[in-house]
Amino acid sequence: MSTTAFPDRARVDALAKVRGEARFAADLVLPRTLYAMTVPATIAKGSLSSLPVDAALRVPGVVRVLTPEDFPAPPPFSEDGPPPPPPTLETTIAYRGQPVALVIAETLEAAIEGAEVIRPTYVAEAFACVMESAGARRQPADEVAFGDAPAALxxxxxxxxxxxxxxxxHHNPLELIATVALWEDGALLIHESTQASSxxxxxxxxxxxxxxALVHVRGATTGGSFGQKAVQRQTALVARAAILTGRPVKLVQPRAQIFHTATYRARTRHQIRIGADADGTIVGVQHHVEQEQSPNGYFAVPEYHRDVIRMYGIRNYLGTGADIRLDRQDSGYMRGTHPQPAFFAFESAIDELAHKTNRDPVEFRLANDTRVDPQNGHPxxxxxxxxxxKEGARRFGWSRRSPVPGSMTAADGSLIGWGMACGIYQSATTPAIATLRIDAxxxxxxxxSGHEMGQGMRTAIASVLLQDLDIDxxxxxxxxxDTRAAPQHMTAGSWGTNSVVPAAMQAAQRMRAAVADLLDGRQISGNLHRKLASIRRPFLQVEVTTVGPGQDQAALETLRQGGFAVAESVYPEFSTFSYSAHFLEVRIEPRTRRIRVPRVVSIADCGRVISPRTARSQVYGGVIWGLSHALREATEIDPRYGGYLNEDLADYVVPVNADIGEIEIGLIDQPDPLSNPxxxxxxxxxxxxxxxxAVANAVFHATGRRIRELPIRIEHLL
Incomplete structure (x- = not known):
């Protein structure tokens, strides 16, 4: 396996984006385009009793209003069959904001006005929308256990x-969820802001x-996703409108509606009991997780334990949990997914245990290292x-840290806290089907297969092809x-680069071999294009397929059929994970208790670094979002009505430039010998x-006060 470092190439799509040339779904305006707007339900649970649309049809420019009667009945559910598609328009209301009608008009303004004048009536039912609601249903989840944690503890x-x-x-990517659908020549073409075209x-x-075979989806450029832009209810609504009207139909969902219809990060409670022996070795962990979820939501509770159990050499673990079923839309994946909230809890508990045993937090973690998967014993x-x-501690200057909480202060009286924590995430992969064509x-x-959401997938692919092939x-x-270009996997879970890069490498190798066979020993100067032109060959094309460890041709067939074929990081003969270590400083004003983070050092082990520039960008973004998770973000829910209160970027608080200090990034850049070629x-x-x-641990070091609830606010420290 090569260990040659890849050059720091600029983003291949940078100029197109800054010039406004990159086309997002919301940018498309096709000839004769109609505009759509949904009508959201104003109750949290119940049913439609009437849906008058006459007032909307009188609005100048309104062409049609779609209601539940305009959609086919859902396909029958089968326990053995594929999961059912998202519903379309229904008379049963499962959550506030659920679309009950779709207004189609010649202009966006007419569509909005038409939607606003529709006044449905409902038969409302009692609902539960927060974990404390009287009607919330608790559903136990499967255990994750090995060893005997209670006895060890x-x-x-x-x-x-x-x-x-x-x-x-809530995710709040800058690009809103957008769909443009066109029914033409008996086929449906959908342009979608998605990370899952197939x-x-x-x-x-x-x-x-x-x-x-009649449906084609393009999601060539997506402006941020983070787990939210998979399959949306609105897509089928817009597609149906295009079929019925015979014209292109476009819907860009307003952010306030996205809050109520798209997935989000669930609120979670983590009860952790962790113990160590006299030598500072962790002997056991009990971890109970409860999360909010819709009545039929799929976001699995046991996944909160998947990465925690492999962070250190834990020999005894008991992981339990429950879904708290509520009358809201599905929760789902959001950057960091299960480990993000789980590791706020677990790495805070680790810090508490290190402090209780009078051990340095870094040394405590180093002493509990493992080289095998604790759950199954695989390497x-x-x-x-x-x-x-070690690298993070060196760069940060951790050796200068005074271990006593509250003992470090700045010249202006601000309390200084130095905290650290670690991260782990599975390194999964998917099958890939790729075609490489070079012409004269x-x-x-x-x-x-794959989606570019700003993470730099195109740049990583280009780095491989341009290093291995002499092309323009x-x-x-x-x-x-684009489902017409190749079967598309859902790009999520950090499996994008490690799925496409091996395929790009294999395609480049096969192309070099094909060129060598074609030239048959002839020496022709120039790049590959010139070589093809010299022998009057219009083009040369190769196709490759790759699968993940432990996968076979069945996984490729699943991909071809539009299915989900991810190979998780626990493989038949080994396990593969990525790791991070974060060191940061907080400064807390002595009177106002305002928290600032002037500097962060973050070091990551992500195997071989294919695109240094976009890799560093990923870590910058992750650090900033982690600070936001710790100090800023929380969706406010109104328990009286089941809706979200801060449903826009004015009231949903995220960091601004003034909140972000110095961030120093380091990448270990050591290839993983088994995960992929x-x-x-x-x-x-x-x-x-x-x-x-790391933020919470730094706050404790500054103040001596443990904050176990996010986001950490001024009132927690007064």
């Missing part, structure tokens, strides 16, 4: 037992009872967490997110995991 020399709370949060294709086909393919810890006129096209970099096209591992998620705990 009963004999521990020191234990810590605490409860930690992480709030409901899943969208299958969901729309299922919801509208269409042959999937870890690579683990450079200790290197992250100077153009190269690489089509593959200015005319390299990388086709992503490229040696890469995931980075986007792990860069955020652990930051919240």
């Amino acid at each position: 009963s004999g521990a020399a020191a234990t810590v037992e605490s409860t930690y709370n992480s709030p409901t949060q 899943l969208v294709k299958g969901a729309v086909a299922g919801a509208l009872r269409l042959d999937p 870890l393919s690579s683990r450079f967490l200790n290197e992250c810890l 006129r100077g153009h190269t096209r690489f089509a593959i 970099p200015e005319r390299l096209e990388i086709a992503l997110g 490229a040696g890469v591992k995931g980075l986007g998620q792990v860069s955020m995991v652990g930051i919240s705990a």
Whole structure:
């Protein structure tokens, strides 16, 4: 496996984005486009009793109003079949903000006015919308257990037992969720702001009872996603409107509606009991998790334990949990997903235990290292967490830290706290199907499964192709997110780069071999385009397929059929994870108790770094979002009506430039020898995991006060 460092290339799509040339779904205006707007339900649970649309149809420019009667009945549910597609318009109301009608008009203004004059009536039912609601239903989840944690903890020399709370949060990517649908020549073309084109294709086909071969989805450029832009209810609504009107239909969902219809990070409660022996070795952990969830939501509670159990050499673990079923929309994936809130709790508890046993937090973690998967005993393919810890401590100057809480102050009287925490995230992968075509006129096209959401996937692919092939970099096209170009996997969970880069490497190798066979020993000067032109070959094309460890051709077939074929990081013969170590300083004003974070050092082990510039960008973003998770973000819910109160960027508080200090990034850049031929591992998620705990630990070091509830606010410290 090569260990040659990749050059720090500029983003291949940077100029197109800053010039406004990159086309997002909301940018598209096709000839004769109609505009759509949904009518959201104003109750949290119940049913429609009437849906008068005459007032909307009288608004100049309104063409049509779609109601539940305009959609086919949902397909029958089968326990053995695929999951059902998202519903379309229904008379049963499951959550506040659920769309009950779709207004279609010649202009956006007319569509909005038409939606506003529709006044449905409802038969309301009692509902539960927060975990404390009287009607909330508690559903126990499956356990994750090995060893005997209760027995181990009963004999521990020191234990810590605490409860930690992480709030409901919404994604808020800058690009709103947008759909443009066109029905033409008996086929449906959908332009969507999505990270899952093939899943969208299958969901729309299922919801509208269409042959999937007639549905095509393009999501070439997505302006932020973070887990929110997978399959949306609105897509089938807009597609149906395009079919019924025979014209393109466009819907850009307002942010306030997205708060109520798209997935979000669930509020969680974590009860942790952790113990160590007299030597400071962790002997056991009990971790109970409860999360808010919709009545039929799928976001699995046991996944909160998946990464925690592999952070250190834990020999005894008991993980339990429950869903608290509420009358809200589905919760779901958000950057850092399960580990993000879980590690706020777990790494805070680790810090508490280190303090209780009078051990330095860094040394405590180093002493509890592991080289095997604690759950199954399999080797870890690579683990450079200790290197992250040592390098982060060196850069931060951790040796100068006074261990006594409240003992460090600034010249202006501000309390200084130094805290740290670690992160871990699975390094999963998916099958990939790719086509590489080089022509004699100077153009190269690489089509593959995957979506560009700003994380730098195109740049990583370009880094591989341009390093291995002598082609014109200015005319390299990388086709992503288009179901006509290649079957598309959902790009999420930090499996994007480690899925596409091995395929790009294999395609480049196969192309070099094909060129060598074609030339048959002839020496021709110039790049590959010139070589093809010299022998009068219009183009040369190769196709490759790759699978993850332990996968076979069945996984490729699942991908071709639009299914979900992810290979998780616990493979048949080894386990693979990415790691991070975060060190940060907080300064707390002595009177106002305002918290600032002037500097952060974050070091990540993500295997081989393919695109240094976009990799560093991922870590910057993860650190900033982690600070936001710790100090700013929380979705406010009105328990009287079941709606969200701060449903815009004016009231949903996120960091601004003044909140962000110096952030120093380090990447270990050591290839993983087993995960894939490229040696890469995931980075986007792990860069955020652990930051919240590092903030809380730093606040404790500054004040001596443990804050176990996020976001940490001034009132917690007064």
